[in-house]
Amino acid sequence: MTTHGESPSAELRAAFGEIDIYLFDQLLKGRFDRRPRLLDAGCGDGRNLVYFLRRGFNCHAVDRDAAAVSHARSLAAEFAPTLPPDQFQVAPLDQLPWADGSMDAVVCSAVLHFAEDEAHFGRMVTEMGRVLAPNGLLFARLASNIGIEPAVGAAGRRVRLPDGSDRFVVDERILVEWTARLGGRLADPIKTTNVQQMRCMTTWVVERVPSSSRRSAV
Numbered sequence: 001m002t003t004h005g006e007s008p009s010a011e012l013r014a015a016f017g018e019i020d021i022y023l024f025d026q027l028l029k030g031r032f033d034r035r036p037r038l039l040d041a042g043c044g045d046g047r048n049l050v051y052f053l054r055r056g057f058n059c060h061a062v063d064r065d066a067a068a069v070s071h072a073r074s075l076a077a078e079f080a081p082t083l084p085p086d087q088f089q090v091a092p093l094d095q096l097p098w099a100d101g102s103m104d105a106v107v108c109s110a111v112l113h114f115a116e117d118e119a120h121f122g123r124m125v126t127e128m129g130r131v132l133a134p135n136g137l138l139f140a141r142l143a144s145n146i147g148i149e150p151a152v153g154a155a156g157r158r159v160r161l162p163d164g165s166d167r168f169v170v171d172e173r174i175l176v177e178w179t180a181r182l183g184g185r186l187a188d189p190i191k192t193t194n195v196q197q198m199r200c201m202t203t204w205v206v207e208r209v210p211s212s213s214r215r216s217a218v
């Protein structure tokens with residue numbers, strides 16, 4: 001039991017919300033240290049924002065669903081009431097309403113696999129790269145065919161996953177290519193969780209590298 005008399009799980013949930021565990025892993029690794037301007041791209045109900053709001057990050061969020069943004073705004077009002085509500089915007093990921101280089105970190109969890117096709121995927125990743133600062137970090141979790149290629153076939157297109165959902169899937173080659181196009185390097189090896197052969201979710205973490213040190217980073 002904790003000093004507050006709460007169960008450990010209740011205490012963790014109070015501090016971190018329902019944060020994605022792979023995002024939590026990146027927090028523990030220090031990837032968000034000294035990266036105060038944060039964008040949650042495709043924030044949904046804002047489960048990944050709770051910790052950052054409480055910890056005083058300069059949070060921004062976007063989603064194409066107005067109800068999701070309204071929910072994120074109410075979380076901000078609760079945990080970080082001084083943040084301007086217009087930092088939480090309804091918009092598509094391929095048209096972000098922020099300036100070039102204005103974010104130190106972009107979190108994009110379980111969103112990119114809603115891409116309509118490869119061109120749409122590319123526009124969204126390019127747009128997130130546009131708003132990232134020179135030393136910025138992109139954290140993404142998305143569906144892939146890694147480990148279930150025989151069941152779903154080639155990546156770079158929408159497929160029917162064994163769990164019955166239709167998703168745009170990537171593979172390692174696509175992510176490595178986009179890492180280079182973003183002018184970054186992999187902060188961690190690409191890691192994939194195979195959910196009992198039903199779907200595979202890949203964690204992709206890119207650290208932007210200033211152009212002066214890019215050669216050694218690739």
Ligand SMILES: C[S@@+](CC[C@H](N)C(=O)[O-])C[C@H]1O[C@@H](n2cnc3c(N)ncnc32)[C@H](O)[C@@H]1O
Binds near residue numbers: 091
């Ligand atoms: C499965 S939810 C994930 C929410 C949150 N990131 C999380 O990890 O819990 C996907 C969210 O992405 C949003 N979304 C999907 N495609 C989008 C797009 N092209 N532009 C903006 N939001 C998008 C949906 O509206 C939804 O809120």
